[in-house]
Amino acid sequence: MEQIPILEMRDIVKTFNGVQVLKKVNFEVRKGEVHALMGENGAGKSTLIKILTGIYPKDNGEIYINGERKEINSRSDAAKCGISVIYQELSLISTLTVAQNVMLGKEDSKVGFLKRRKMKEEVQKLIDLYGFHIDADAPVETLTIAQRQTVEILKALSEESQVIIMDEPTASLSARESESLFEIIQQLREKGVSIIYISHRLEEVYRLSDRLTVLRDGTKEAVLTKEQINPTEVIRLMIGKELSEATASNQLCHSKQETVLKVKELTRKGVFQNVSFELHRGEILGFGGLMGAGRTEVMRCIFGADTYDSGEIYFKGKKVLGKVSDMIGLGFGLVPEDRRNQGFIPLLAIEKNVALTNYDSLAQKGFVKGRDEKQLGIQMVESLDIRPGNPQIPVGNLSGGNQQKAVLGKWLSRDLKVLIVDEPTAGIDIGAKDEVYKLLDNLAKQGTSVIVVSSDLQELLRVSHRILVMRKGTIFKEFASGRITQEDILMAASGIEEGGK
Numbered sequence: 284m285e286q287i288p289i290l291e292m293r294d295i296v297k298t299f300n301g302v303q304v305l306k307k308v309n310f311e312v313r314k315g316e317v318h319a320l321m322g323e324n325g326a327g328k329s330t331l332i333k334i335l336t337g338i339y340p341k342d343n344g345e346i347y348i349n350g351e352r353k354e355i356n357s358r359s360d361a362a363k364c365g366i367s368v369i370y371q372e373l374s375l376i377s378t379l380t381v382a383q384n385v386m387l388g389k390e391d392s393k394v395g396f397l398k399r400r401k402m403k404e405e406v407q408k409l410i411d412l413y414g415f416h417i418d419a420d421a422p423v424e425t426l427t428i429a430q431r432q433t434v435e436i437l438k439a440l441s442e443e444s445q446v447i448i449m450d451e452p453t454a455s456l457s458a459r460e461s462e463s464l465f466e467i468i469q470q471l472r473e474k475g476v477s478i479i480y481i482s483h484r485l486e487e488v489y490r491l492s493d494r495l496t497v498l499r500d501g502t503k504e505a506v507l508t509k510e511q512i513n514p515t516e517v518i519r520l521m522i523g524k525e526l527s528e529a530t531a532s533n534q535l536c537h538s539k540q541e542t543v544l545k546v547k548e549l550t551r552k553g554v555f556q557n558v559s560f561e562l563h564r565g566e567i568l569g570f571g572g573l574m575g576a577g578r579t580e581v582m583r584c585i586f587g588a589d590t591y592d593s594g595e596i597y598f599k600g601k602k603v604l605g606k607v608s609d610m611i612g613l614g615f616g617l618v619p620e621d622r623r624n625q626g627f628i629p630l631l632a633i634e635k636n637v638a639l640t641n642y643d644s645l646a647q648k649g650f651v652k653g654r655d656e657k658q659l660g661i662q663m664v665e666s667l668d669i670r671p672g673n674p675q676i677p678v679g680n681l682s683g684g685n686q687q688k689a690v691l692g693k694w695l696s697r698d699l700k701v702l703i704v705d706e707p708t709a710g711i712d713i714g715a716k717d718e719v720y721k722l723l724d725n726l727a728k729q730g731t732s733v734i735v736v737s738s739d740l741q742e743l744l745r746v747s748h749r750i751l752v753m754r755k756g757t758i759f760k761e762f763a764s765g766r767i768t769q770e771d772i773l774m775a776a777s778g779i780e781e782g783g784k
Contacts, residue, residue, distance in 0.1 A: 287350065289314045289477050290335075290366070290446050295344035297330050302671070304330050306501045307344070312446060317468060317478040319488040322498035323521055323714040325670050325682055328481060331498070332448055336361045336368050348445075367439035368448040373431050377424035382406040384423055385437045409440050413470050416463075429460035436467060440476075447471065448479040451683075451710040453487060458573070465491060483712050485514045497521055518713055535749055537763050538563035542600075543732045544701055546585065549594030554580045555756035558594070562701065562732050567723060569747030570736045571772045576753040578736045579620050582703045586610050586617045598701075611640065614700030618690050618707065620736070626690040629679025633669060633689050634660020636678050640693045663692035668718070684708075684715030691722065702726060705736040720746055740769035752776050 288311040297305040305327045312318045322328050333339040335346070337357040346353050348364045355361050361368075375384050382403045406419045415433050423431060432452060439447045449468075453461040468478055468491060482488055488495055489512050497504045497520045504520045544562040549555070555577035562568050570578045583589040585596060587607040596603050598613055619625040627636045638645060638656045645651050645659065660674030667688040669681070678689045687707070694702060704723070708716040723733055723746055737743050743750055750762040752775040760775040 287314075288312060288347070289349055291347040291350075292331070292335065293345045293347070295331065295334060295346075296342045297327075297334060297339065298342055300671070304501050305334075305341075308498070308501070308503050310496055310503065312477045312479060313493075314445075314477055315472050315475045316493040317472055317480050317491050319480045319482065319492040319495040320498070321481075321483070321488065321495060321517065321521060321712075322504075323684075323712045325500075325685075326498040326521070326712070327501045328498055329682060332368065332450070332479070332481070336366060336448070362442055362444075365443060365445035366448070367442060367444040367446070368450065369432065369435040369439065369452065370450050373428075373435055375423045375431055375434055377422070379423060380419065381417060381421050381423065381426075381434050381437070382419040384434055385409075385441050387438075406437065406441070409437055413440070413467065413474075415467070427460065429456050429463055432456070432464065433467065436471075444476070446477045446479060448481070450481045451483070452480075453482065453484065461487075483710070483716075485512075485517060488512065488517075489514070499523060521713060534766060535747065535762055535764055538566040538748060540564040540566065543598065544585075545597040545600075546581075547595045547597070549581065549584060549591055549596070551580060551584060551589070551591045555753075558753075558756075558758055560751055560758060562734060564732055565727050565730045567727050567733045567735060567746050567748050569743040569750040570734065570753060571738075571740065571743050571750055572753035572759075572776045573738075576776070577756040578753050579705055581753075582617065582705055582734065582736060583619075586615060586703060588617070611697075614698055616640070616694030616697065616699055616702045618687070618694070618702070618704040620705040620709070622686060622690050623679075627678045627686060627693075630677050632660070632675045633664060633678055633681075633692075634674040636689050637663045637674075637692045637696060641696055644697075659696055663689075663696060667692055667695070667722075684711040684718075687711060687715075687719065691719075695726075699726070699731045701732045701734070703734045703736075706738065707735060708737075708739065708742060716742070740772050743772060744769065754778055 290312040292308065292310045294307040294309065295305050296303065296307055308327065308331060310331065320328050330339060334341045335355065337355045337360045340356060346355055353364050355364060385406045386402045403419050410417055410419060415437070417430055417433050423434060436447065452464060456464065471478060480488065480491060492512065493509055495507045495512050495517070497517065499521060540563040542561045543564050547559050549558040558581050572578050580589065584591040584605065587605040587610045596605055603609060603613065623629065634657055637660050641659060642651060645655050657674065663669070664672050664674045669685050669688045678686055681689065707719050711719070723735065727733055735746055744767070750772065751758050752760045752772055754776055759778065762771065
């Protein structure tokens with residue numbers, strides 16, 4: 284592997300509102316390497332990448348591509364330098380085909396007519412070259428999340444990118460889909476493409492990375508080689524302290540508290556069937572299972588966001604119809620899996636997002652007092668430690684962990700009885716995860732019942748008092764006593780162990 288960096292960022296400085304978020308950061312990537320970038324929320328990862336891709340201007344420092352100094356002030360500048368980025372939220376047009384998405388903005392035309400066949404052939408050559416399992420004519424809306432991610436990679440390759448930035452690429456992927464992505468990354472590496480891999484999943488970083496750069500509080504804390512990547516050491520470097528013992532797994536047990544929520548034989552044809560369970564006061568009930576098992580769909584039906592075909596839902600012994608407005612009125616809250624599209628409005632300030640579910644209490648005679656709205660925003664920012672601590676900042680400008688806190692803030696300002704949290708820490712760094720876990724623990728201790736849906740097995744073990752594992756649309760197994768391992772959950776999710784309770 285060449286030792287001369289294909290990309291080098293030297294002494295990068297960036298300040299927002301008088302706060303220095305990058306303090307002379309140095310970062311380099313070699314040709315054909317996978318270089319991971321890790322750090323807590325607010326460590327400066329996103330800002331560094333946005334400077335590299337021309338979204339933010341740097342205040343000071345230099346950027347070199349193949350040893351040549353470059354000024355990157357726009358996305359087009361970055362593309363000309365061979366730099367592409369694949370964000371966690373994919374940017375595809377679902378009604379267009381794979382080929383049309385890949386060639387969008389690069390269309391080949393003659394006398395005003397698109398050369399569709401030629402463009403398709405170009406895309407097919409790329410697909411064949413890298414051995415991607417995808418059809419150039421397939422509409423994007425028919426593809427899985429993993430296949431859509433492949434289309435994003437094709438877009439980058441069509442621009443002859445030398446450096447591809449992948450931001451939390453496996454956050455929405457199943458284990459099998461993640462394996463396919465890892466194979467693609469290996470193919471890209473072998474062909475000399477460099478990958479900047481941003482992830483909070485240490486097992487992936489260890490498996491894929493040639494090197495790892497750790498940022499903390501806007502500075503480069505360390506650069507580790509593959510042999511030096513040790514989970515305990517990486518965590519220490521990222522947060523500067525050991526995580527509390529509270530991150531250990533719970534001793535599972537049956538709750539003796541009253542039943543708050545009872546779901547009986549809930550069915551949505553073709554999605555899930557005969558789902559029955561109970562949730563007790565002050566209990567954290569975990570839902571495990573592979574992607575597509577039906578966990579999210581069950582939760583959306585309980586909350587009233589989707590309809591179901593048969594079954595019954597009872598809250599404190601009374602049957603409910605499952606309309607969103609009714610469920611909110613009863614004290615239910617939902618933190619959705621797709622927080623960017625369903626959990627908050629990116630352009631609205633923190634205070635406005637927090638107020639969205641609280642206008643029934645904020646409004647008097649049809650009018651909302653701005654002072655009360657602001658006060659609620661300040662209260663949530665302070666109590667949840669949302670950073671930066673300014674309720675006027677648009678939620679879309681926050682890091683993933685702080686966005687999730689803002690989504691939680693909408694519900695925590697109400698008299699919650701049941702909180703459903705779907706993938707609570709997807710795309711969130713380790714330190715912020717610990718904060719979310721403590722928040723859920725405190726809610727349960729105060730008597731709120733919590734349902735946590737998570738693909739992170741360690742997370743399920745950490746937060747849950749009891750765990751239900753779904754498989755192919757049904758509850759396959761319940762874990763309700765003693766200590767269990769990630770392997771126990773994974774085996775149940777894969778149908779290896781005998782089902783039952």
